[in-house]
Structure formats: C-alpha cells, structure tokens
Amino acid sequence: MNYFFILNGKKIKQYLIIFLTAFVTAWFIYIQNIQFSVFSTEDGPKAFYKGKNGVALTFNIAWGDSKAEPILDILKKENVKSATFFLSGSWVENHPHIAEKIVEQGYDIGLLGYEYLDYEEEDNEKIRRDILRAEEVFKKLGINHKKMLRAPNGHFDERLITIADQLGYTVVHWSIDSQDWKLPGVERILKNTAKAKKGDIILLHASDSATQTAVSLPKIIKMLNDEKLPLTTISEMMIEGKANTKEIN
Template sequence: MIVILSKKFFRIIIAIILVLIIIITGTILYSKKTATSTTTNYATVNRPIERGNENSNYIAIACNVDWGNEVIPEILEILEEKEVKISFFVTGRWVKAFPEMFEEIVKAGHEIGSHGYQHLDYSKLTLEQNKDQIKQTEEIIMQYSNQKPSLFAPPSGAYNEYTLITAQELGYKTILWSIDTIDWRQGSTKDVIVKRVMEKPNHHGAIVLMHPMPETAKALPALIDQLQEKSLKVGRVSDVLVD
C-alpha cells in the first residue's frame, strides 16, 4: 500500500514539474517575442527631426505652449502684421483650460502640433503612458480644431524608445529643434534672443524653438525682419520638411 501511494505521489510530482516547465518556457518565449518586437520597432522607427531640408528657403518657428496666455495675443498680432504662419505645439491640458485662445490660434491659420497632454519627462514614461499622453492631446485638439495633428514635440525634447514607437504608430513625426532661443532662461532679453538665432551659421531648413515669453514677443518683429533680409521665408515646421 505504501509502495502504491509512493508511486502515485511520484507521478503527481512529475506531472506538476512538467506543467511548471511548460508554463515557464512559454513565459520566456513570450517575453523574448515581445522584446524582439519592441527592438525591431525601435530599430525601424523614425528618429526625431531637428532640422528640415537644408536646401529649403524656409526657416520654421516652433512655439511650444503650456503657459503664456498673457503673451499669445501679442504674438498672434505680430504674426498677422508680418503675414507669417508658424507652428504652435500645444499641450492637451492647456487646450482644455483655454479653448477660446486655442481656437484663436487655429482661426489665424497657424499649424497645430502636439506637445503631449502634460509637460512631463517623456523619457521616463512607459509605452502605455506615452500613448495615453499623445492620444489624449490628439482627442482634445481635434475637438476644437477638427483636424488631427501630424507633428509631435516632446516637452523639453525628452523621449525614449517608447515615445518614438508610439508617435510613429499614431501617425506623428517627432520634432525637436536646431536653434534654441532659450527664451525661458533668466537674462534672455529681446536682443539676446535675436542674437542667439541670428549668430547660427545655417538657417536654411532650421527649426527655431521659442515659447510665449514677454521678451520673445518683443524680439519677434526684429527676428522676422532680419531672417527675411537674408532671403529666408519664415514659416511652419511642415514648410521645412518639404523635399
């Protein structure tokens, strides 16, 4: 009787071990498959764009918006006077909080890009978190503009492989910059901002990053004039991406 029980017990133990081996093997294979898929996607994903076509006569201005409501009307007025259209990259939370001002930007005919829903460090976000941030912004932008954006500028230029994979899967080009006004830094006066842009050696196809800061608004007229004096057309990010 003891021998019989021992044999049955031994068979049960063997069966349990086999089941555990199958489960562990399946988990490992699935993990490898997922990792390979992610690596493959990242290897073939479009890298961030810092500059457009260097043979272009355009230079683009990208204005990232998560604050600065008191300055945006002045910027829009200057752009209208100069007959210039630029790109505004807006956060979803800003659009949700200030839909009327966002609609003014849209009505003025400027290009709208996504700046994510919140001004977070996207290099620390998971795949799902990146997707959630970009999708939320897309939905709210379309709610007030009825047009899906195709350009995405990660806050502070921070991103990881999940950011790039998500952006591409959702139909976006990830945009950075080639000339930074650094207009948010203390001491960035009108003249300093203009100098930071104009002292760069190559403006053709460049993307100039700015924000709705008071000194930026003061610098904008002179900046547009000086760039146009170099036979450059000041425009949107999509203008410099044309081959």
C-alpha cells in the same frame, strides 16, 4: 653600438607619440558620432529636426493666456503667413478660443502632449495615454492639428519615437534653441536665432513665462527677412521630402 640604440629609442618614442595622437583623435571622432546617433534606429522612424528650405518659427505653449495672443497679433502685423505652434492638451482645454485663433490665422498646430511630462521618465503606457488624451481634446474641440508631436520639455528617446510612429505621429525637435525660456534678454535671444540658416527650425515659446519672446519676435522676423530666409511651416518642410531626420541625445 650604444649610439644605434639611442637613435632607435628616439624613433620609437616618436612613433609612440604619433600612434597615441592618432588614437586620441579617432576616439574623439568616435565619441562625437555616438553622441549624435545614440538613439538612432537604422531603418525605423526618426525625429524630424531640420528641413531643406526656409526657416520654421515654432512656438510651444503649455500654460497661461497673456503672451500667446500678443504673439499672434505680432505675426499678423508682420504679415507672417507660416508658423507652427505646439500646444498641450490641457492648455487647449482651458484656452480653446486662442487655439481657434491660431487656426484662423492659418498656422500649423502640433501636439505638446496633454500634461507637461518628461517622457524619458515615464513608462510606455503613460506616454501613450498622454498623447491620446491630448488628441482627444483637439478632436472634441474641433481644433485641427497636424500629426506632429514635440516632447514637452524636449527630452525624448527611441521609445517616444516608436510610440509616436505607432500612433501616426512624427516627433519634431529643433535645430536652433532661442533660449527665450531662460529669459536671457532680447539681445541674447537675437544672437541665438541669428545662427539660423536655410532649413533650420527655431524653438520659441508663447507661454506666460516667456516674457521676452514678444519683444524679440519683430526683430527676429526682420533679421530673417534681411537674410532672405523665407518662413515656412514644419508640415511644408516635411512635404519637401528627403529632409533631415535623426534622434537627438
């Protein structure tokens, strides 16, 4: 009789371990799903973060004039026909000749707002004013831009996506961060961008603080060419249709 209860006690313990293991696994998967869909809306607009074909080099510019033109010169020298620049309105006001050069070289331009704001920390009206102020600067200076918006520091939530959509813009994020803004060294930047696959959007910077981007760029371009990954623009990715969109935490 005692033997019978000992056996069942062992079985109960085994079943309990199996149950707890399954529960923890299910909870882990659930948490992961929450992390990647926390700002998603089932039927509403979503942020664009990945395409289907090619790789998009994207450059943020918010301040300075010493790095942008060398990067443009490198792109021209390397015969790169497709790239996308996200420019802040205040920067364009101070450097319209560089913005015009970006247009002349045939690259896409999107908005980076006017001021370098953390949109997650601002109220809806201030976000709206910042976007519209940037748009007005582009129109006033005759700088053609696509209806694409990138959050200045990459932080955004469902509110920004909704506001942007109301103003006719699509929020564009990225799938690969080169981390050139951290100044980690050329080898680290190359290692970060080496992860690129078909459809990826790479984040780079052409502000004066990004002192290692121009040195890294020719090597990034060669690496992508060696991998036979054609360069494209964000607008071309969007035209492909059925590209991946989502809100990112």
